[in-house]
Amino acid sequence: MAVDNSGEIVPGLLTVVDVSGAPYEYRKKHQFSPGERWKYRSLAAIIPCLTGFGAMYQAVATARDRYSLQPPGRFLEADGCRLHVHTTGCFGPSVVLEAGLGGMSSAWGWIQPEVAKFCRVVSYDRGGLGWSGPDSAQKSAVLAARRLRSILLQSSVAPPYVLVGHSMGGLLIRVFADLYPNEVAGMVLLDAVHPDQHLRSAAISTHMRSGFRFLEAVPMLTRLGYIRLAGIFNVWSEGLPARQVAEAMSFLATHQHLKTTRDESLAWETICAEVRSTRGLAGTPLAVVTAAKGVLPGHPELQSELANLSSDSIHFAVKGADHVTLVTRQKYALQVVEAIRHVVEKVKARTLSGNAVPRAAGLYSRNDQGAEHV
Numbered sequence: 001m002a003v004d005n006s007g008e009i010v011p012g013l014l015t016v017v018d019v020s021g022a023p024y025e026y027r028k029k030h031q032f033s034p035g036e037r038w039k040y041r042s043l044a045a046i047i048p049c050l051t052g053f054g055a056m057y058q059a060v061a062t063a064r065d066r067y068s069l070q071p072p073g074r075f076l077e078a079d080g081c082r083l084h085v086h087t088t089g090c091f092g093p094s095v096v097l098e099a100g101l102g103g104m105s106s107a108w109g110w111i112q113p114e115v116a117k118f119c120r121v122v123s124y125d126r127g128g129l130g131w132s133g134p135d136s137a138q139k140s141a142v143l144a145a146r147r148l149r150s151i152l153l154q155s156s157v158a159p160p161y162v163l164v165g166h167s168m169g170g171l172l173i174r175v176f177a178d179l180y181p182n183e184v185a186g187m188v189l190l191d192a193v194h195p196d197q198h199l200r201s202a203a204i205s206t207h208m209r210s211g212f213r214f215l216e217a218v219p220m221l222t223r224l225g226y227i228r229l230a231g232i233f234n235v236w237s238e239g240l241p242a243r244q245v246a247e248a249m250s251f252l253a254t255h256q257h258l259k260t261t262r263d264e265s266l267a268w269e270t271i272c273a274e275v276r277s278t279r280g281l282a283g284t285p286l287a288v289v290t291a292a293k294g295v296l297p298g299h300p301e302l303q304s305e306l307a308n309l310s311s312d313s314i315h316f317a318v319k320g321a322d323h324v325t326l327v328t329r330q331k332y333a334l335q336v337v338e339a340i341r342h343v344v345e346k347v348k349a350r351t352l353s354g355n356a357v358p359r360a361a362g363l364y365s366r367n368d369q370g371a372e373h374v
Contacts, residue, residue: 023319024300025293030206054225058253061228065250071131073105073124078150079143082133084125085151089116093160093185093347095340096152097123098144098176100167100193102236102261104130104251107166109244110333115340122157124148128260130251135260139267141175141274148172149180160185160351162343166327168193168264170306171275178278185350186285186343187310190336191323194302195272201298212265219259228253239329285346286310287339294322314342 073086086105095115097108105112105123115121126144127135137143152161161184163173170192177184198205221227237248251257264271290303300317307315316339321332 023292024295024317026295026297027203027207030203030296054229055223056225058223058225058228062250062254065254069247069250073131075131075133076151076154078147078154079137081127081135081137081147083127083147083151084131085155086112086123087120087155087157088112089118089120091119092158093119093162093344093351094152094157095119095121095162095164095344096148096157096173097121098148098163098165098169098173099123099126099129100165100169101264102129102233102252102258103166103169104248104257106130106237106240106244106247106251107327109240109328110330111327111336111340114334114337118341119162119344120157122152122155124151126260126264128263129257130247134256139264139271141172141271142179144172145176145179148176149183159183160347162186162188162340162347164188164190164340165192166190167323168271171195171271174275174278174309175271177281177284184284185347187281188287188289188336188340188343189306190289191291191303191326192288192306193272194306195275197298197302198268200302201296203296204298207296208268212268215258215262215265218262219255222253222255222258227258233258236324237328239325281310283312284310285343285350286313287343288313288315289326289336289339290315290317291321291323291326292317292319293325312346314339 071084071086073084075082076085077083084105097105097112099105099107104125108123112121112123125132127133127137127147159180159182163176163184163186165171165173165188167190170189173187173189177187194200198208218227227233231249233252234249236252237245239245240248286307286309288303288307290300303317304315307313318326318332318335321329321335326332327336
């Protein structure tokens with residue numbers, strides 16, 4: 001059951017767990033790992049890479065996928081970068097989906113079609129990721145926000161927006177909301193990053209450092225064909241609809257996509273610093289959805305702090321879902337859809353009653369009271 005901070009039971013969210021006593025399943029190992037079951041396949045991939053066959057296979061497979069996997073959306077220019085944008089549904093407010101580190105529009109394979117049934121929804125690929133063009137610009141949350149706003153306006157997707165961010169995407173949408181406060185009417189954070197998580201949790205710091213070290217070698221390993229042959233990142237796409245599985249598996253084995261993923265990880269401190277300088281959400285409707293499986297120590301408490309960003313928030317944990325499967329597995333993704341629906345309905349109700357909360361710059365500050373979870 002999920003209860004908002006006014007004590008009202010939230011309909012449609014009855015299969016989630018209560019965060020005040022949530023049965024979180026903690027990780028035993030804090031180091032980053034693509035998964036135990038990929039160990040033997042990873043070892044087997046070494047031989048073709050050493051013989052040169054891996055690089056040849058990588059080139060052929062990349063060319064084949066470029067021909068067979070056609071983008072579902074269209075392309076728009078923003079700040080000199082060609083971005084892929086996929087818009088579906090109608091009505092307002094418009095829901096905007098922001099993927100996490102190394103994520104792309106295909107990650108929303110379950111969520112976007114369902115949300116499109118009750119409002120307009122937009123997903124896109126950041127520069128260098130997915131179908132979008134190469135991007136040599138220094139990565140930052142401000143740049144991502146400005147580009148996103150540009151393609152939204154070019155697509156005639158007018159505010160107000162309900163921003164949805166998964167993982168690192170949660171950092172990016174917080175900066176968007178800070179830059180354009182009067183255009184954001186609601187927010188949904190999906191197991192989102194807390195800007196101080198690596199500073200306040202040794203376990204999270206260990207996990208991130210080991211993962212980022214691995215990413216440093218990924219572009220070279222991709223050129224050799226090792227990433228594709230070993231299926232290192234296949235787990236990030238498992239559970240999605242068949243088309244999106246094929247798309248995600250392809251891009252998660254391409255040099256441009258994984259080099260950009262590494263570049264985003266190198267900008268981590270910059271992005272976190274940008275988020276720390278943002279203000280709170282005042283009374284903007286907010287839903288914080290936390291994965292309850294594979295949790296690192298300190299994560300639940302940090303997630304609760306995110307719920308404190310707004311005085312009108314709900315926070316729930318999804319039992320059985322981990323950081324990735326929260327969006328890639330249908331049964332968990334449908335819970336995310338209900339969280340989005342909850343915020344959209346809040347925004348619609350406020351619009352009809354004329355009680356929309358203005359958040360003009362300088363008129364509000366972080367909420368320190370916290371959302372009540374019972």
